[in-house]
Amino acid sequence: ILNVEQSPQSLHVQEGDSTNFTCSFPSSNFYALHWYRWETAKSPEALFVMTLNGDEKKKGRISATLNTKEGYSYLYIKGSQPEDSATYLCASPSGNTPLVFGKGTRLSVIA
Amino acid sequence: NAGVMQNPRHLVRRRGQEARLRCSPMKGHSHVYWYRQLPEEGLKFMVYLQKENIIDESGMPKERFSAEFPKEGPSILRIQQVVRGDSAAYFCASSPSGTSGYTFGSGTRLTVV
Numbered sequence: 001i002l003n004v005e006q007s008p009q010s011l012h013v014q015e016g017d018s019t020n021f022t023c024s025f026p027s028s029n030f031y032a033l034h035w036y037r038w039e040t041a042k043s044p045e046a047l048f049v050m051t052l053n054g055d056e057k058k059k060g061r062i063s064a065t066l067n068t069k070e071g072y073s074y075l076y077i078k079g080s081q082p083e084d085s086a087t088y089l090c091a092s093p094s095g096n097t098p099l100v101f102g103k104g105t106r107l108s109v110i111a
Numbered sequence: 112n113a114g115v116m117q118n119p120r121h122l123v124r125r126r127g128q129e130a131r132l133r134c135s136p137m138k139g140h141s142h143v144y145w146y147r148q149l150p151e152e153g154l155k156f157m158v159y160l161q162k163e164n165i166i167d168e169s170g171m172p173k174e175r176f177s178a179e180f181p182k183e184g185p186s187i188l189r190i191q192q193v194v195r196g197d198s199a200a201y202f203c204a205s206s207p208s209g210t211s212g213y214t215f216g217s218g219t220r221l222t223v224v
Contacts, residue, residue: 031210032210034212034213036215042217043115043202043215043216043217043218044154044202044204044213044215045215046212046213046214049211049212089153089154093210097159097167098144098156098159098167099144099156099213100156101146101153101154101155101156102153103152103153104153
């Protein structure tokens with residue numbers, strides 16, 4: 001069974017700080033890595049889909065990197081704002097199977 | 112484009128009753144996935160359907176739970192004879208192919224009293 005791990009479980013940062021968190025996944029039989037942003041009382045919203053080793057994607061102040069050989073991805077947020085407060089999920093399929101999600105990193109940005 | 116529509120948003124059932132959760136995928140999406148979120152847990156995969164076919168139901172309990180995605184109409188997740196442990200948020204997602212990113216609905220929060 002594919003196991004996707006995220007750390008830390010939760011994170012509190014001051015407004016303006018930059019932060020990052022980690023997603024670990026099995027490096028064998030890698031297919032793709034997805035990042036989602038999940039605000040309280042809303043539905044998860046897709047951020048990135050990454051497939052190639054060394055991939056780097058960016059959306060505004062949020063970026064992500066992928067290392068498929070060692071089985072990890074980092075999500076970075078530059079200059080955190082209160083509206084960045086959310087749970088950030090990563091997920092990976094095993095081949096053509098449905099996405100397996102990590103438990104998420106809950107980010108709180110304090111004004 | 113209305114996105115993925117789930118209804119009802121909240122559902123209260125007494126123990127032993129049936130719960131029916133509906134999911135209409137995004138227009139053009141033929142792949143539907145159901146996930147369950149238990150308190151303090153992440154999203155757990157339940158079942159993956161493509162029009163009229165169950166592709167993968169490995170995450171769905173063998174008893175009391177069933178899912179369908181008919182040719183016409185929404186996908187239905189059905190829970191018979193609900194128990195308190197079924198209380199959770201149930202999320203549906205859809206995608207245009209089995210390898211694309213997912214679009215999620217807002218979820219149905221089931222409470223069994």
